[in-house]
Amino acid sequence: MKPILECQGLSKQYNNTSCALDNLNLTLERGQIVGLLGPNGSGKTTLIKLINDLLTPTCGNVLIDGSRPGVESKKIVSYLPEHTYLDDSMKISELVTYFADFYENFITERAYTMLSDLGIDKNARLKTLSKGTKEKVQLILVMSRDALLYVLDEPIGGVDPAARDYILQTIINNYNENATILLSTHLIQDIENILDRVIFIRQGHLALNATVDEIRMEQGKSVDTLFREVFRC
Amino acid sequence: MLKKLIKYDLKSLSRFLIIIHVFLLLAAAAVRVFFTERFNLVKIEGGAYLALTFILFALLASGVSFATEILIAIRFYKNLFSNEGYLTHTLPATRKQHLAAKTIAGTFWLFIDQVLLLVSLFFVIATSDVVRLYSENKEAFLAELDLIGLDLSSAKIILFLLLFSLINAASSVIMIYASIVIGQRFQSHPILGAVISYLGISTVFAVISAAVLSAFGLFSMVFDESETAAGTLAANHVVSTLNISIILSIAAAVILYIITQGLMKRKLDLA
Amino acid sequence: MPWNLDDSRPIYLQLMEKIQQDIISGTYRPGAKLPSVRELALDAAVNPNTMQKALSELERSGLVYSQRTSGRFITEDESMLKQLKTELAARHIREFFEKMEQLGFPQEETLALVQETVKEES
Incomplete structure (x- = not known):
C-alpha cells in the first residue's frame, strides 16, 4: 500500500521572498494522528495548502495516496482551514446537504448527531452564530466525512476549553484505523496525548519526526517541553 | 459534478436576482397602470410626462441589469477567491468544471435579465393606444425607419432578440470572469485589478470592433443614399452591423474563456 | 474526565499503570470485560x-486476555492478581522509603515513625 502522504523535495517560494518550504521530504503512513508543529511562519500552513491543491509547488512533488493533488485526492482528503470558509448566508442544514451532495463519503447522520450533541440549531443561519460555534460547525462537517486523510489547520485555536475537549473527543471518536489525521496547532500540551507522532518544522525544513512515546522515552520530557527547547527564541 | 455545481451557483445567484427582477416587473406594471396607459397619445400634451416616465424606467431597468452583472461578479469572486474558495477548490471538481458551471449559471441569469428587460419595456411602451397606432400605420412607421425592405415577422424578431441576448449575456459574463481572474494577478489589489482589467478588455474590444466595422465600411452612419434604394441600404447596414458585432462578441468570448481557463488551471495560489 | 497523566514518561506505560490500578482497586473485577479500545481512549x-x-502490553503480561470476537477480559487467575498487588505494594514502599531518605530519615527511623503513626491512629 502506498503511503497516504509523500512529499518529495517539496519547495514553495512566494514572489522572490525566502522559501516558505525548502526541499521537504516527508512520508506519512496510514492509521496515525500526527501533530504538525512549528512556530508562526515556519511553513505549516504552506504545507497544508500544498496538500489541498490551493498552492502550486515551486518544485518537488506532493503525493496523496500516490497521486498529485486533484479530483481524486480531494475525494479522500478532508480539510479544515484555519479560518471560516463557509457561505455565511446558508443554514446549517443546507451546509450539511451541500457536503453530502459533493462528498460521497460524507455521513449526514453523524453530522446531525454531533450538531445536536453540541446544541447547535440546524435551522440557524451560519451568520447568526458566534465565531466559536462557526468553528465547531466547520469541524463537524469535516469530521463527518469518512476520509483517508484529515488535514486540520489549527482545529482548536478559537474555541473554549470545554469545546476543545469535545473536539478532541470527536477526533478520537471518528478516527478509524485506516485514516491519518494531520493537525497543526500551537496548543501542544492540549493535544499531546492524542498524537502518535509529531513533526517539527522550522523555517521550511523538517526539524524532527518522531513518535510521542519515543520522545518521552529517549528525552524523558514531553513534546511540549521539547518544543520549547528546540524553538527557544 | 457539473450539474451539482450549476445547481448551487444558480441557487446562490437566485437569492437576490429573483427579488430584484420581481421588483422590475412590478415597477413595469405600475408604470403602465399609473402612467403610460393614462395618456392619450392622440393628444400630444402628455408627451413630456411620457418621455420622462420612459427615461426613469430606462434608468431603473439599466440599474437592474447592472446589479445583475455585479451580483454575478460577486458570486464568482467570493466563491472562488475569497475564504469560500478554500471550500470550493477542495470539492472533488476540476477548475474547468468550476469555470464552466459559473459561466452557464451566470449566462442563464443575465439572459433571463435581458429577456425580462425587453418584456418589461414592451409592457411599458405597448399600451393599447400604441399597439393600435402601430398596426394602423405599420407601413409608414417602417418606412420612416428605413426598414421596409426587410421581412420582419414578429416571430423572427423575437427569435433574433433572444439569440442576440443569449450571446450578449454569455460574452458579458465571460468578460467579467476574465477580468476577475486577471485581477487575481495583482497580488495585493485583486478587486482594483479586476476593475482595471474590465476597463482594459472593454476598451480593446471597442477598438477592435470599430476597426473591423470600418474595414467593412459600416462604422460611419453616413452612407450614400443615392447608391441604391434607400430603404434596403439602411436595413442592410443595420443587419450587417449586428451580424459583425455578434461574430466579434463570440470571438472575444471564446478567446477570453480560453485565457481564463488557462489562468485558473495554471496557478491558483490562494492567499 | 481525562486520566491524570504526567508529562515526562511514555504515555502507554502510564495507561498500563492506570488500568492495573483499576484492576487491583476492583473497578474492574476478575473475569470482567474491559471496555473497547475506543471507549477507553475516549x-x-x-x-x-x-x-x-x-492493552497489548497488558495482554502480554497475562493480566488481560482477549477473546477473538467478544473483546478483552481481566484474568481470573487469583494468584496473578495477588502477585500484581504485591508488586505494586513493593513499588509504593520503595518510593516511600526513597522520599523519606531524601528528607534525611534512614530506614530504621522511618520504620519507627510508621509504627508510631499506626499506633496513634488506632
Whole structure:
C-alpha cells in the first residue's frame, strides 16, 4: 500500500521572498494522528495548502495516496482551514446537504448527531452564530466525512476549553484505523496525548519526526517541553 | 459534478436576482397602470410626462441589469477567491468544471435579465393606444425607419432578440470572469485589478470592433443614399452591423474563456 | 474526565499503570470485560493507538486476555492478581522509603515513625 502522504523535495517560494518550504521530504503512513508543529511562519500552513491543491509547488512533488493533488485526492482528503470558509448566508442544514451532495463519503447522520450533541440549531443561519460555534460547525462537517486523510489547520485555536475537549473527543471518536489525521496547532500540551507522532518544522525544513512515546522515552520530557527547547527564541 | 455545481451557483445567484427582477416587473406594471396607459397619445400634451416616465424606467431597468452583472461578479469572486474558495477548490471538481458551471449559471441569469428587460419595456411602451397606432400605420412607421425592405415577422424578431441576448449575456459574463481572474494577478489589489482589467478588455474590444466595422465600411452612419434604394441600404447596414458585432462578441468570448481557463488551471495560489 | 497523566514518561506505560490500578482497586473485577479500545481512549482522552499498545502490553503480561470476537477480559487467575498487588505494594514502599531518605530519615527511623503513626491512629 502506498503511503497516504509523500512529499518529495517539496519547495514553495512566494514572489522572490525566502522559501516558505525548502526541499521537504516527508512520508506519512496510514492509521496515525500526527501533530504538525512549528512556530508562526515556519511553513505549516504552506504545507497544508500544498496538500489541498490551493498552492502550486515551486518544485518537488506532493503525493496523496500516490497521486498529485486533484479530483481524486480531494475525494479522500478532508480539510479544515484555519479560518471560516463557509457561505455565511446558508443554514446549517443546507451546509450539511451541500457536503453530502459533493462528498460521497460524507455521513449526514453523524453530522446531525454531533450538531445536536453540541446544541447547535440546524435551522440557524451560519451568520447568526458566534465565531466559536462557526468553528465547531466547520469541524463537524469535516469530521463527518469518512476520509483517508484529515488535514486540520489549527482545529482548536478559537474555541473554549470545554469545546476543545469535545473536539478532541470527536477526533478520537471518528478516527478509524485506516485514516491519518494531520493537525497543526500551537496548543501542544492540549493535544499531546492524542498524537502518535509529531513533526517539527522550522523555517521550511523538517526539524524532527518522531513518535510521542519515543520522545518521552529517549528525552524523558514531553513534546511540549521539547518544543520549547528546540524553538527557544 | 457539473450539474451539482450549476445547481448551487444558480441557487446562490437566485437569492437576490429573483427579488430584484420581481421588483422590475412590478415597477413595469405600475408604470403602465399609473402612467403610460393614462395618456392619450392622440393628444400630444402628455408627451413630456411620457418621455420622462420612459427615461426613469430606462434608468431603473439599466440599474437592474447592472446589479445583475455585479451580483454575478460577486458570486464568482467570493466563491472562488475569497475564504469560500478554500471550500470550493477542495470539492472533488476540476477548475474547468468550476469555470464552466459559473459561466452557464451566470449566462442563464443575465439572459433571463435581458429577456425580462425587453418584456418589461414592451409592457411599458405597448399600451393599447400604441399597439393600435402601430398596426394602423405599420407601413409608414417602417418606412420612416428605413426598414421596409426587410421581412420582419414578429416571430423572427423575437427569435433574433433572444439569440442576440443569449450571446450578449454569455460574452458579458465571460468578460467579467476574465477580468476577475486577471485581477487575481495583482497580488495585493485583486478587486482594483479586476476593475482595471474590465476597463482594459472593454476598451480593446471597442477598438477592435470599430476597426473591423470600418474595414467593412459600416462604422460611419453616413452612407450614400443615392447608391441604391434607400430603404434596403439602411436595413442592410443595420443587419450587417449586428451580424459583425455578434461574430466579434463570440470571438472575444471564446478567446477570453480560453485565457481564463488557462489562468485558473495554471496557478491558483490562494492567499 | 481525562486520566491524570504526567508529562515526562511514555504515555502507554502510564495507561498500563492506570488500568492495573483499576484492576487491583476492583473497578474492574476478575473475569470482567474491559471496555473497547475506543471507549477507553475516549475516557482517557488519548490516542486509540496508544491505548491499543497499553492493552497489548497488558495482554502480554497475562493480566488481560482477549477473546477473538467478544473483546478483552481481566484474568481470573487469583494468584496473578495477588502477585500484581504485591508488586505494586513493593513499588509504593520503595518510593516511600526513597522520599523519606531524601528528607534525611534512614530506614530504621522511618520504620519507627510508621509504627508510631499506626499506633496513634488506632
